[in-house]
Amino acid sequence: MAINSFVFLLFFGILFLVYYFPLKEKTGAQNVSLLVASYFFYGIADFKMLPLLLALTVVFYTLGILIRRSHERRASLFTTLGVMAGVATLFYFKYLNFFIDSFAVLFTSVGLKVNAATFNIVFPLGISFFTFRMISYVIEVHRGKIEPTRDFVAFATYVAFFPTLLAGPIDRPNDFIPQLKSKRSFNYELAVDGTRQIVWGIFKKMVIADNMVLFLGDVWSNVSGQNATTLLLAALVYPIQLYADFSGYSDMAIGVGKILGFRVAVNFRYPFFARNVAEYWRSWHMSLTSWVTDYVFMPLNVRFRGWGSEGLMLAVIINMIVIGIWHGTNWTYALFGLYHGLLFIPLILSGSFGRKKKITANVYGLPYLNDFVKMGTTYLLVSVGLIMFNAKSPGQFVDFVRNVFQFSHLGALTASGLRALAQSLFFAAIMFMAEWKQRDREYALQVETVFPVKVLRYAIYWLLLIVIVLLSGEEQIFIYTQF
């Protein structure tokens, strides 16, 4: 049940009526309805994995209570156990076969014969998201930032909250569990804001990202058959597709959360206006980067503190590799992480690594030229990284880059779907213009201050809906649901 489908609209409509009418302000019952809806939602996507989700929830719920009850040493032991359980689950379902294969290749390459049999392991949807939620819960309980909840339903709902279950954002327990425990009555402003954010997310996903697939799918399925011009365009366009797809999903998830009275973690803050890679990562998949920063980078940074800037570089590189391999079982993800880690080195050496400078506009309302150049450079660097990210193997990445630089094979654009690409680029340009104008707001369609007249706002919403209905591409799965 895709979040942008009619079936979801029906499912959500029923939940909305139950949640706000018979169960109005009955927090416990509302949480039960959310939990049932979340398990139903997950069951439709992957019913065989429901027991796993439930079992892990029970384990982490119990660990939370045990950590609070125990003395420091035992609490640390239980926390370690929790982290290990989460990592081991991820490792087993996501990485085991990959490591077996990789070791087999390694041994074979040095002349050792190995008979590597892989397991028939089914990848549970959303595992990277819900295990991270659970790991952060035990860590935060151990750190004393939150009290372990004794309300199992609230904890299970935090883990399986359906809008964010399959592709995030990864909510933190400190922010989300208290919301589950507080009284929730209908909030008009929040619901309108959420509805508008859903529409904006659908626009990004269905009009921009889904139409780009017609062009990009053709290129990536036959990299060696494309000329340099086509590959270059594909490399430049892919970041937009990924952004429109993933941030579109996040907008929809956050919007659904808002209608139900929740503030879900923000996941994107206009990453293509970033002027360096550090700014980019502070605004791209923020719920993951902040998670990894808190639980991987910060401890490493403390540990390597004595090594000066070299220690910081090492911590950043490890941090970025973890972000890379979080995405899946391919060396290209590790390469992607390493590449981004290396991009931080000049920033660390120049001292601009942690600098946060608000972006401003010139008298024409546009970015200053030097900012614009920096944004363009960052975009190009990100595009190169995303070639690695999207490549099926390091070899395909090398092929891609080599073919891009074969200027003798420039040629005309060869992939199909060019018309759909032109259309989606047109709407992407509109999206970026709206985002630039609205860069201080949570998302670009928060237009109540720009257009205070209601009729005008409604005309814009209708225009967007018409564009969605008439020009959406063929339905594609959300890219991040496969991670």
Next chain:
Amino acid sequence: MKKYLIEIVFYFLLPAALIVVVAEYSLRKIPNDYAFKNQWLTQNSHTVEILALGSSSVMHDVNPRYFHKKGFNAAHLSQSMKYDHMIFNKFIDKMPLLEYVIMGVDYWSPFGSLEDSPEWWRVKYYNIHYGSKYYRWEGKYNYELYFHNIGTFKRAANGFLTLLGLKKESHRTVDDAGYGVNYTLERRPEGWDNGKEEALRHNEMVSRAIDADYMALNKKYMEEVILKSAERGVKVILVNMPLYKSYVNNQNRVFLNQQKDFCHRFAEKYGNVSYYDFSEDQRFSEDDFYDANHLNNVGAKKLSLILDSIIVGR
């Protein structure tokens, strides 16, 4: 809450639902070949003596007006055997006078499936207009609006204006006997000889369809039509339609042999089946074709008279 629901329901959902319902209804009401043929058969099937079934080649190559008996052409563009079978089943019990069923067997027909072809979007017309029972719960096979673009809504607007009597939108391309009237010699396009491209496209289509193994299903559909016909004393004529040499020269011989073998086996096995292969018939010249795998009105007259002579000669 009340304000939110009113805004969502009355300003967005209801108008949107109204537009969708009106657009869907308007599209369905635009006259087209499927609606016409279903309606004609519903009202007149008791008069039919010869029923022609098949895809675009039958629709444009067989003109029942040249038959001595009352005929009707129930072929549609890209119609696969599954839908030949569906139409036959729907009307067979209402055709007491039926004597002959002409079934066009194209190069791709024994291997093909409408659902698994680029023309899959035509499946919905069988559900909407013929009331087919296939895929009742799959939106893409039941609604005009399921896949849409600007063109769909433009058509819907024209359909709505037609309903209001302000326009005359029609997508009907067949005459009262179900024969496709658009492929005339006068209208033949400049580069009409598309034999190589069409044959290669069909080769590709067949090689993909072979993996999916629809042949057994098509055999079953054909067998049911033959057996039901036999029960009623109806004769089945299997026909390979005339093809231009550029098409024939580029057909995959392995697939072609399988296609012909498919027809031969039925003719050998069942007494009420006869098989005629016109694909390389020298009686059809360049001027008889509209394109490499469809006849024009001149060629259709020629083929229909040949078929009539076969029928009359019995």
